[in-house]
Amino acid sequence: MALLEVNNLRVWDAHTKRVIVHNTSFTLEEGKCLAIVGESGSGKSVTCRALAQLNKKSLCQDGEIHFRNERLQILSEKQMRKKRGKNFCMILQNGMTAFDPSCKIKVHLFETLKTHLNWEKKRSERKMIQAMESVNLKNAKEIMNKYPHQLSGGMLQRIMIALALALEPDIIIADEPTTALDTISQCEVMEQLRKIRLNMNCAIILVSHDLGVVRNIADEVLVMKEGKVLEKGDTPSVFANPAHDYTKYLIKTRSTISDNFIKLMERSNLVKS
Numbered sequence: 104m105a106l107l108e109v110n111n112l113r114v115w116d117a118h119t120k121r122v123i124v125h126n127t128s129f130t131l132e133e134g135k136c137l138a139i140v141g142e143s144g145s146g147k148s149v150t151c152r153a154l155a156q157l158n159k160k161s162l163c164q165d166g167e168i169h170f171r172n173e174r175l176q177i178l179s180e181k182q183m184r185k186k187r188g189k190n191f192c193m194i195l196q197n198g199m200t201a202f203d204p205s206c207k208i209k210v211h212l213f214e215t216l217k218t219h220l221n222w223e224k225k226r227s228e229r230k231m232i233q234a235m236e237s238v239n240l241k242n243a244k245e246i247m248n249k250y251p252h253q254l255s256g257g258m259l260q261r262i263m264i265a266l267a268l269a270l271e272p273d274i275i276i277a278d279e280p281t282t283a284l285d286t287i288s289q290c291e292v293m294e295q296l297r298k299i300r301l302n303m304n305c306a307i308i309l310v311s312h313d314l315g316v317v318r319n320i321a322d323e324v325l326v327m328k329e330g331k332v333l334e335k336g337d338t339p340s341v342f343a344n345p346a347h348d349y350t351k352y353l354i355k356t357r358s359t360i361s362d363n364f365i366k367l368m369e370r371s372n373l374v375k376s
């Protein structure tokens with residue numbers, strides 16, 4: 104049984120009737136990493152948000168999404184809210200937008216852990232210190248007392264990953280989690296994601312423009328263009344024998360950026376053996 108099964112997912116704009124995601128189907132197995140690739144505007148983020156039913160109200164969706172055989176569309180918003188965080192955890196492009204700028208980091212963290220796990224502050228603090236240390240955030244207590252603008256993009260991204268560690272979700276949906284980061288932080292964030300997966304057997308849906316990273320981390324790849332799935336398959340096969348010219352084009356043009364990145368990972372012994 105697949106952890107997540109998506110059948111004929113379709114998303115459209117209720118006002119313009121424009122279809123943004125066309126009849127998309129895929130499955131995600133327990134503990135596996137599925138990468139969604141495609142150029143800007145191809146519908147990757149809208150697809151990810153549709154899974155967690157987090158698109159704007161002006162976007163409608165149909166099709167079927169089963170999580171552990173449970174059909175998500177029939178759940179109420181309250182039931183769905185419980186699933187987000189505990190079962191699905193989203194790590195977004197820009198950590199800054201995930202946090203309320205007027206609150207200290209700890210407020211967001213403790214509220215999230217209270218909502219999903221019903222933990223009291225003390226327990227949340229203990230768990231977050233442990234999780235933050237495991238993603239190389241030293242002085243966790245001090246960091247939690249800061250406001251988002253007082254921390255770097257890389258730190259905020261790692262805090263989101265630490266929160267995911269604490270929540271122990273079944274699926275992490277990471278939508279271009281390293282876009283806003285410098286190369287060193289990108290490398291660290293990807294490594295942390297891989298660690299989470301290894302240590303918690305957590306499945307990952309990774310949206311990335313960087314085909315070098317995808318090749319390195321993903322078990323399966325889904326190629327999207329103009330809201331349609333052009334190609335999907337296991338990573339080595341897609342890279343060795345891309346069926347579509349568009350996939351060939353992406354592999355050719357989107358892998359070079361990551362050469363330095365891969366070298367850096369190799370140097371730090373972070374590349375998958």
Ligand SMILES: Nc1ncnc2c1ncn2[C@@H]1O[C@H](COP(=O)(O)OP(=O)(O)OP(=O)(O)O)[C@@H](O)[C@H]1O
Pocket residue numbers: 116123141142143144145146147148149150159161162
């Ligand atoms: N709330 C919305 N209302 C109407 N159209 C939207 C909305 N959100 C996204 N779109 C449109 O849906 C299409 C797909 O957007 P999406 O953000 O999923 O692309 P993407 O592949 O993730 O791109 P990028 O790589 O740049 O993040 C785009 O044309 C975008 O303008």
